[in-house]
Amino acid sequence: MKEQEVQFRKRLQDLARTAYYREIPVFTDFLDLNELHMVHSFRPEETGVTICTFGGYEEAERQIAAFLPDALSYDYGENEEMPLSMYPIRCIRISSLSKKFSETLTHRDYLGALIHLGIERSRLGDIVIKDQDAYVFCHAQMEEFLLQNITRIRHTTVKVSVVTDPADLPKPRFQEIHGTVSSVRLDAMIALAFSSSRSSMLGLIEGGKVFVNGKMVVSNGHPLKPEDIVSVRGYGKFRYDGMAGTTKKGRCSVTVQKYI
Missing domain, CATH: 3.10.290.10 (RNA-binding S4 domain)
Known part of the structure; x- marks a missing residue:
């Protein structure tokens, strides 16, 4: 097993212990497919916690894992997952100020601009492009930073807003x-x-x-x-x-x- 995987599994153990002993939900950052695979193969019953994952919208690829102590998971019932509103996930919409003069921007353009701001990839979830707008899922702690610092994607001046209505979230196509x-x-x-x-x-x-x-x-x-x-x-x-x-x-x- 690679050293990076060993360290990640140790991190999962630490999060599980914290959730169990402090009796609070504990969250990872956004995880990629390899990390989610390790989370799904993790044995939570051995640590006294339940693990749920969510990425901000239906069938998101990058997701955050929540470690729930058994005492808390019982409150939701055996067949219910943690309420989605409790995950530290926010969604912001990036739109061009002028559709007439905007470029055709790609997923790579948006991600590159965000990484250029010094944001770690693990603090960002999926980026969904829809009708010339980009919906960026991020950790709740990054919301204000993104609102204040995103002004341009490539040569296109943009505006940023928070998506609060679940009906406005992107749906899979x-x-x-x-x-x-x-x-x-x-x-x-x-x-x-x-x-x-x-x-x-x-x-x-x-x-x-x-x-x-x-x-x-x-x-x-x-x-x-x-x-x-x-x-x-x-x-x-x-x-x-x-x-x-x-x-x-x-x-x-x-x-x-x-x-x-």
Whole structure:
């Protein structure tokens, strides 16, 4: 195990102990897919805590983990997660002051501008682009700093506002893809979703860059179930909707929803 992973797991143990002994919820910063995989494989029952994760909106990729002492988790009931409003997450919207003179800005442009301000990536969640606006999820402690310091993205002058109404938060958008595969194994489904060959996907799976429902999967033949969400680093993610039937040649007719 890499030293970085060892240190991260020790950090999880420390957070769990703090939550347990002080009987308070304790939070991580925003975690990437590798870190979330380690969180999901962590055994909270051995530390007397329950772990929940959330990224600010439905199916966010970067998420914060909350460690709840058992005494607190019981207050929410066995099947209920921690109230979303209790996570230290805020969302700000970045809009150009003049749509007429604004550039077409990308995720990389927004992230680069934020990192240039000296902000650590772990303090930032997902950045969602929608209708020329960017929705930036951040740690609550960063909200005021971002409001005061974001004035320009590349050559575009921008304004920043806080998103307070949950109805205004970005919703996932999808591209529906239909196709046939020999089976619903992971390599075949990834190849369909990203218009590639199964052989070209093998290195991604074996290299630990593919996650199913937040957990790393390194088996090419891992079977998918309906509603599984697959994330591939460097490519994107998709949701497997299910199989509609089989063709005369015995191939599976499937549908996936690729996030766009």
